Amino acid sequence: MKEACIVGIGQTDYCRKPGSGMSQLALQLQAASRAIGEAGLKPGEIDGIMPFPNLGRAEEFAANLGCENLRYAATIHMGGAAPVASLQAAAAAVNSGMANYVLLPAGWNGYSGARVRQTVSQDVSSIPGGEIARDYYLPFGFTAPPQWYSVLARRHMHEFGTRSEQLGAIALAMRKHAQLNSNAVMHGKPMTMDGYLASPMLADPYRFFDCCLETDGGAAVVVTSAERARDLETRPVRILAAASGQPYPADEITNRRDIFRTGLTIAAPEAFGKAGLKPSDVDFAMIYDCFTFEVLQQLEEVGFCERGEGGSFVEGGRIELGGELPVNTHGGLLSEAHVLGMSHIVEAVRQLRGELGERQVKDAELGVVTGWGDFGDGSIALLAR
Amino acid sequence: MTEYSLPLPVLEGHSADFYGFCKEGELRFQRCDGCGAWRHVPRELCAECGSWEWTWTLSSGKGEVFTYTVVGRALHPAFDDSVPYAVSVVEMEEGVRVLSRVADVEPGELEIGMPVQVDFEAVTDEISLPIFRRVTG
Numbered sequence: 001m002k003e004a005c006i007v008g009i010g011q012t013d014y015c016r017k018p019g020s021g022m023s024q025l026a027l028q029l030q031a032a033s034r035a036i037g038e039a040g041l042k043p044g045e046i047d048g049i050m051p052f053p054n055l056g057r058a059e060e061f062a063a064n065l066g067c068e069n070l071r072y073a074a075t076i077h078m079g080g081a082a083p084v085a086s087l088q089a090a091a092a093a094v095n096s097g098m099a100n101y102v103l104l105p106a107g108w109n110g111y112s113g114a115r116v117r118q119t120v121s122q123d124v125s126s127i128p129g130g131e132i133a134r135d136y137y138l139p140f141g142f143t144a145p146p147q148w149y150s151v152l153a154r155r156h157m158h159e160f161g162t163r164s165e166q167l168g169a170i171a172l173a174m175r176k177h178a179q180l181n182s183n184a185v186m187h188g189k190p191m192t193m194d195g196y197l198a199s200p201m202l203a204d205p206y207r208f209f210d211c212c213l214e215t216d217g218g219a220a221v222v223v224t225s226a227e228r229a230r231d232l233e234t235r236p237v238r239i240l241a242a243a244s245g246q247p248y249p250a251d252e253i254t255n256r257r258d259i260f261r262t263g264l265t266i267a268a269p270e271a272f273g274k275a276g277l278k279p280s281d282v283d284f285a286m287i288y289d290c291f292t293f294e295v296l297q298q299l300e301e302v303g304f305c306e307r308g309e310g311g312s313f314v315e316g317g318r319i320e321l322g323g324e325l326p327v328n329t330h331g332g333l334l335s336e337a338h339v340l341g342m343s344h345i346v347e348a349v350r351q352l353r354g355e356l357g358e359r360q361v362k363d364a365e366l367g368v369v370t371g372w373g374d375f376g377d378g379s380i381a382l383l384a385r
Numbered sequence: 386m387t388e389y390s391l392p393l394p395v396l397e398g399h400s401a402d403f404y405g406f407c408k409e410g411e412l413r414f415q416r417c418d419g420c421g422a423w424r425h426v427p428r429e430l431c432a433e434c435g436s437w438e439w440t441w442t443l444s445s446g447k448g449e450v451f452t453y454t455v456v457g458r459a460l461h462p463a464f465d466d467s468v469p470y471a472v473s474v475v476e477m478e479e480g481v482r483v484l485s486r487v488a489d490v491e492p493g494e495l496e497i498g499m500p501v502q503v504d505f506e507a508v509t510d511e512i513s514l515p516i517f518r519r520v521t522g
Binding site for chain 1: 391392393394395400403404424425426432451452453454455456457458459460461462463464467469470472474481482483484485486492497508514
């Protein structure tokens with residue numbers, strides 16, 4: 001074993017009403033503290049911290065937790081692609097000796113704090129593209145993620161005949177998985193296709209149930225080298241390969257020669273190539289599911305199916321537990337909680353440890369985790385037990 | 386003119402030029418003097434050939450709907466009274482795409498491939514937005 005490993009995971013309770021009752025920082029600190037403790041480490045041993053963009057500073061994490069030996073602090077500015085891209089950077093950091101133990105925290109009060117509806121109107125710089133969005137998107141009401149990505153989904157439907165029921169199959173799969181996860185906000189709230197189709201249009205073709213949840217919650221993981229992982233109590237999960245990529249141009253979503261070429265189109269072949277593996281080797285996938293179509297598109301760009309075939313790929317239970325490629329066994333951003341994709345890494349680790357009971361993927365040995373952020377930034381990690 | 390409450394572009398840098406032409410009723414894009422490539426949104430240099438020289442060049446104003454969405458629930462408070470509203474990406478004859486709206490087509494009637502022609506809507510004394518109208522016949 002030579003690959004960097006994930007040796008600790010931590011989560012908070014995920015909720016909507018009445019809210020977490022904790023600050024954004026405290027939520028993340030709780031998850032971080034659990035991850036560090038689970039790994040059997042002391043906070044003073046954490047010498048690297050990679051906060052999620054705009055949700056906290058390494059300095060405040062270190063000061064609160066007692067990381068008095070911090071020497072590596074960095075943030076990857078790729079929105080929802082950041083946690084998996086940070087895994088890539090953390091692996092490089094521990095393998096090169098820049099740090100021994102790197103903490104990746106994420107979390108927010110996405111329900112009880114500032115909601116998506118408010119953020120852009122308060123701070124245009126909070127969205128990708130910045131001044132481009134301000135001058136060329138906002139005057140026309142193109143203001144928020146479901147709208148930005150809906151135009152990709154609509155074009156995909158036009159070119160490949162993708163149907164609403166196929167987007168619905170993704171929403172239903174996530175919801176079905178959430179019924180097996182007591183920490184999922186949608187636990188106990190199953191969904192039917194009729195219910196999906198009847199949900200109101202938010203940004204055509206995105207209905208309400210095509211969109212991720214807004215929730216409160218935090219999650220964190222700790223990465224270290226293979227050598228150090230051997231001395232810890234937890235069963236290490238190996239980062240076989242990880243890669244990141246950006247669409248072109250990354251700061252403007254409408255003027256791409258190939259509108260479906262995103263960061264993952266670049267990153268996925270790199271990751272599989274480094275690991276000497278192919279998509280058909282994978283036992284499960286945790287796909288960043290901000291919206292249903294982004295799952296479909298990422299499945300295509302990772303190479304689980306050809307471009308244009310994502311619609312039929314997600315049908316017939318193929319992406320459900322027991323299917324050919326179980327996707328987001330925790331329920332994902334759509335039905336567990338929106339924990340910025342860090343929750344996807346946590347779920348992948350738990351699958352590979354084999355600790356998930358009735359939602360365990362049998363004999364899971366190899367998993368994929370992806371991230372999607374901003375106007376299509378992408379990241380991918382291949383994780384193995 | 387009644388008070389206009391939707392977000393406006395900020396007339397600085399290249400956006401001041403782009404919207405300045407719109408106010409005169411002209412849709413102009415940067416066109417590279419080196420290789421002739423058209424580009425939108427405005428950039429500092431040509432990503433195709435590296436030239437820093439360009440000319441604001443008049444567009445034919447003709448294009449077609451490349452993709453679109455219909456927003457049913459506003460995710461910016463300023464648009465609360467506008468729903469449902471459509472946003473279209475228009476591919477111009479010159480090859481560049483412009484995010485805008487097709488003003489004279491009901492959201493439910495929009496189709497990819499619909500031919501459209503630019504027009505301008507003076508929303509304030511200083512700013513005219515480039516919008517599109519359906520080309521019929």
